[in-house]
Amino acid sequence: MGTVKINREDVFDGQFSCNTSTLLDPEEFRRQGHIMVDFLADYFNDIEKYPVRSQVEPGYLKKLLADSAPNQPESIEKILQNVRKDIFPGLTHWQSPNFFAYFPCISSTAGILGEMLTAGLNVVGFNWIASPAATELECIVMDWLGKLINLPKTHLFSGGGGGVIQGTTCEAMLCTIVAARDQMLDKVGRENIDKLVVYASDQTHFSFQKAVKISGIKLENFRAIPTTKATEYALCPILLSKTIQEDKKTGLLPLFLCATVGTTSTTVVDPLKPLCEIAKEYGIWVHVDAAYAGNACICPEFQHFLNGVENANSFSLNAHKWLFSVLDCCCLWVKDPNSLTKALSTTPECLRNKATDSNQVVDYKDWQISLSRRFRALKLWLVLRSYGAVNLRNFIRSHVKMAKHFEELVAVDERFEIVAPRNFSMVCFRVSPLALQEKVIFVEEDQVNKFNAKVLESINSCGNIHMTHAVVGGVYMMRFAIGAPLTDYRHINMAWDVIRNHVNVLLKNLSSVASIG
Amino acid sequence: MGTVKINREDVFDGQFSCNTSTLLDPEEFRRQGHIMVDFLADYFNDIEKYPVRSQVEPGYLKKLLADSAPNQPESIEKILQNVRKDIFPGLTHWQSPNFFAYFPCISSTAGILGEMLTAGLNVVGFNWIASPAATELECIVMDWLGKLINLPKTHLFSGGGGGVIQGTTCEAMLCTIVAARDQMLDKVGRENIDKLVVYASDQTHFSFQKAVKISGIKLENFRAIPTTKATEYALCPILLSKTIQEDKKTGLLPLFLCATVGTTSTTVVDPLKPLCEIAKEYGIWVHVDAAYAGNACICPEFQHFLNGVENANSFSLNAHKWLFSVLDCCCLWVKDPNSLTKALSTTPECLRNKATDSNQVVDYKDWQISLSRRFRALKLWLVLRSYGAVNLRNFIRSHVKMAKHFEELVAVDERFEIVAPRNFSMVCFRVSPLALQEKVIFVEEDQVNKFNAKVLESINSCGNIHMTHAVVGGVYMMRFAIGAPLTDYRHINMAWDVIRNHVNVLLKNLSSVASIG
Known part of the structure; x- marks a missing residue:
């Protein structure tokens, strides 16, 4: 280990000593960090005192804050006073025990500590070499979590698939749509982009439609298949099959199905087994969105909802929703990582390195939209442990x-x-x-x-x-x-x-x- | 204010009392939070002791960790021992004072405290009503920062434009490309998607090409205009003009130009003024990527590099790069927020609310790819103050x-x-x-x-x-x-x-x- 020993008090050559050290002076960080921890602990103690949904009117904060940044520094004590006085009334308190809105977005001591650690280390693991532990821990915890919810081995690194932590479901959907799109267009020619068709039920989260739109697929080719009371608003395999056949008849190219385990409106579960079988027949990519309910599958009694997932190409859940991992932590597994990286990889000269060239490592930048990425695996690891x-x-x-x-x-x-x-x-x-x-x-x-x-x-x-x-x-x-x-x-x-x-x-x-x- | 007073010791009706309270017990959080703060402060004290670039071999961590999640809980003390022993050797220490790689990704006491506060409050500000302060503070600090770097008023909320904090530059690029794409296709018909052409120099960050690819624009229509020593590898306006004219001659549709202030390889600055003027002539959307160097423009002596930006449609910088704001914090300003929200907005029934219906508020979900979003404005606010x-x-x-x-x-x-x-x-x-x-x-x-x-x-x-x-x-x-x-x-x-x-x-x-x- 190359150890660099330098006396912190040294002033080199009597040169102008810049004051950047105040940016992250360890003792000042320690002092302020303890203040912040106490501030948050007090907040959790008092959280029931605040109205759960903010009661402010639009524009309330503009009246309270200056219209430009301060010139001179202000103390953390003063800033936190402002947080309490000016920001708190404008918060809808998602961690309040009286919050029953949307789906939960659950924090926990381990999750918050994980975020602290991530922010403190602040490494950027876009590829393996940029911080090997960031990549390797992510691979390991994604296999851990995959096993906990009983995902088929084919979707784990240990079985030839693999997982990645993205920010949100919409990102996961967009990445898998693009993977499927490019796989198909490579076969049929890219001039056929307007023939691609995607399928979902009318209960599917609207993020899917947004992801489809972003990917350049024609919105007229987005099939939101109607659901009814008869199936408790789950997607009907027969209707899916019919819709696909009609599209094929008119010369369109069925591409992608998004099935949902636990819809946003009523937590309905689409029947994965028959849906995936139909999709397989037509060579359609299936993504399973289990943003909220997938987390419950760490309990064996809920795992039957995933029956059939072995035929899905990709599967995602949001650990920030119901696995206590603090926003954001969307876990995406794919059966064929190559299809993902083929669509999303880029290796410019400036990022070339031996490890990547050797093909021995995962470079997560090729599994997601962005280059830079936070070390989110830490919080999931902390929560699990x-x-x-x-x-x-x-x-x-x-x-x-x-x-x-x-x-x-x-x-x-x-x-x-x-x-x-x-x-x-x-x-x-x-x-x-x-x-x-x-x-x-x-x-x-x-x-x-x-x-x-x-x-x-x-x-x-x-x-x-x-x-x-x-x-x-x-x-x-x-x-x-x-x-x-x-x-x-x-x-x-x-x-x-x-x-x-x-x-x-x-x-x-x-x-x-x-x-x- | 609706105040809810409940005695914490009450046990209602003698029912089974679930143990979820251990998830975020305030005193346990306080205890562990202080431990984590000290752990990080010690890390900053010791940071020079570690090799800056990790020296591990691929697969090192798998040998050290179990292959499935533990059944029983483990203490934070034990976990942090493992972080030091198993994770640290696999880190490339981006915050080390001896780190001179890539571009910096700078953390700071204020930035880390901001992340702690964000994680602790853990609100999800996808639209205004979901946590009004999250949206309003973001609007305010984006105007603050825009003023600091002397962005034209047209790009600020106070002048009809506006800013949004995204994760990374690639997301910002993708959102603006999609906005420009849909604006154009609405005019010329969407069957012309394969005629759209985008421009950049061969020094432009590879994220741009990736964003273009994700958006469904034909990669053959991506023009990486060669740069030479003669312009110090800045994009030459004459060459741009020629390239556009050739494309127009063959019936293609010039759509988008990405200009760079501070390229990744050598921090070259493209000449915004002439480039934006040419783009304006052809109705091309200009995005200015100032990921690293844009931050320097808080100093008046660097602001001349932005001359001409008034004719750009959008501008972004990464405050996590050189404004001490901890990953991730990409600040994007647009002149015409409508073009962005027109392409990216979705308002499903489940998110309908009075504030949105009244058109008085910003709903940031319509300014970005994802629905969910972290309260990143807090850290930027803390850093500025x-x-x-x-x-x-x-x-x-x-x-x-x-x-x-x-x-x-x-x-x-x-x-x-x-x-x-x-x-x-x-x-x-x-x-x-x-x-x-x-x-x-x-x-x-x-x-x-x-x-x-x-x-x-x-x-x-x-x-x-x-x-x-x-x-x-x-x-x-x-x-x-x-x-x-x-x-x-x-x-x-x-x-x-x-x-x-x-x-x-x-x-x-x-x-x-x-x-x-």
Whole structure:
């Protein structure tokens, strides 16, 4: 090891000594770092004091801050005072135990510590040589996590496939679409780009359509196959098959299918097995988006949802959603890394190096859109080790049990109804038409929807809890998604009280049809 | 403010109390957080002890780690022991004061604290309502930074344009290419996608070509216009003009030009003024990539390099490169945000909200590829406030002065030569053919290149300092890029000693032509 010993007090040659050392003076970092840790620990202690959804009006912050950067330095103490006073009111507190909106984006002690370590080391692992541990740890933890969710060996490095940590699902989708696109166009000629067709259900996350659009594939060739109540809004294999056949008849080129395990609206699971079989028949690339629900598959009792994934070309989940890994951490596995790197690799002279030339190493820049990349594997490694598989499974199961508990609370109150089967830790429900019939003689679906939208807005405006909504099959529903790191039964019960109180008040005020709209 | 008061000790209804609270127990976070801060402070203290470029062999880490995730939890103390023992040897220490490779990716106390705060709050600001402060602070700091580098008002929110923080330059390029592509195809019809042409110089960062490829534009229509010594490898406006005219003659559609302020190989600056004027004439979108050098423009003496940018459609710099903001922080400004959001926006039902419907707010998901996004504005805000414009300029100037100092050291040693003009804090140099002529009678360029490559590998293998290389105009050169946060004159002088020592040894061993290759 080449050790460089230099006395820090040396002043070379009496030259002008620049003051860049204040940028990262270890003792000053230590002092400020401890202040920040205490600030965050206090925040977590106090988090229930804040309205969950921010209650500010657009433009609030502009009125509070200067319109240009300060000339002189300011102390961390002063800045953190401003964070508390000016920034906190504008935050929607995603880590609040009373946050039930969207899908969770869960932080954890291990996840935050991982981010601290990543920021502190601040290495840029675009290729192996730029920081070998960044690449090698990522390969290792991606195999670890793949095994935990029981992905087929073909999708792991140990079986010829491999995994990569990207920022978000949309990036993962874009990379796999481009891989599939170029594989196909290499065969049929690139002038056929406008003949490529991609498939998904109308419940697929809108990021997929965006990724398709970015990739240059014609938006008219995006097939959002309708789903219905009959399949609980899962993608119907027969319909997929029909749609593909029609496209083939008109001379189009079926390219790509995005199947979902746990849709955003209602956590429906598309039937991977038949879908992948159909896709295989036509040589279509299948990507499985399991952004939220894929994380639950670290528990054996959820792994059946992945049956059939062995025929998928790629699979992704967001560990920042429900595996406690702090935004951003999208884990993507591919069966054939070559198809990915063939589309995305570039090795300019300035990055040439022996290790790359030897073909012995993974260069992750060729697995993603960007060159630069953060050392995200650290946080996933810290999460997996700090909690261990046993506890991670317990966390997931606790969230699911709490969701069951909430579901039971809703089910016994006849003014409410569950409107979609609960597969994981999210419950979709609404105030039922029955509840309104007590007040209004003829209740139409549209009125029920409007009333539920009113309920949700009333709840979110009070700040005690936060939920968001979905509309599926024409039904407006409230989504109660459990996963924040400090949520416990008392929060679920309190939330249920809040919901009922708002509904009580709104039902009371409801005296005529007009008042619904 | 809706305040929720719940006694933390309450156990509701005697129900099973889940153990998810261990995920983010405030006091446990505090304990572990302090441990991590001390770990990092110690790392910064010791950082010079480690070989700058990792000296491990491919596959080293697999031999040290288990092949599956642990079942039981492990302590942070044990994990950090492993980081020191197993991970550190595999790191290339980008924050080492002896790191002169690539471009710097600079961390700082404020930048790391910003990342800690981002990870701790862990809000997801995809649209305004999801956490208003995340959006509003980003708009404000992007205007702050835009003013600091003297961007035209047209590119700031205060002048009708606006800025967004993306991860990396490649993302920024891809977003702007897609905006330009769709704007054009909307006019001429999307069946003309294969007629679109993009322009850059042969010195443009390879990320641009990758972004073009991802966007579905035909790679044959990517014009890497050759540069020569005559313009110091800057893009020649006359050549650009000619190339465009030829393309137009053959019925192609000129779409996009990427100009560079501070190329990767030699920090050359393309002449923005004439290039933008030509592009304007043909209605071509101009993106200015100032990833590294744009940061220097917070100093008035560098702002002349941006002359002409008022006619560019978009401009980006990486604040993680040379504005102390920790990876990742790519700042992108656009003159016409509508063109960006038109190409990238999606508003599915599940994200509908009053603020968005009112058109009063920025929804940053429509300014980027991904839906989810980290609250990166915090770190940029912390950096700008913690150091103030005065100190930030001093840091930049210190780095530039150190580069000048290194340049002088090289210049007085006749065995070396400076091979490209130094514009910022990077010096391109090589062992000169003269030095070899003492040993070898007929020296060819190829031999000089090989000898310099040997020198560089010898230096990097010793671990004392780390540099990388470039090849421009057939000349292999060593790049000495200054910017690591703890680098001071003594490191520059030490580096120069290391370089000379290696060259001395290699020259000494050089007894024949054969020994060069």
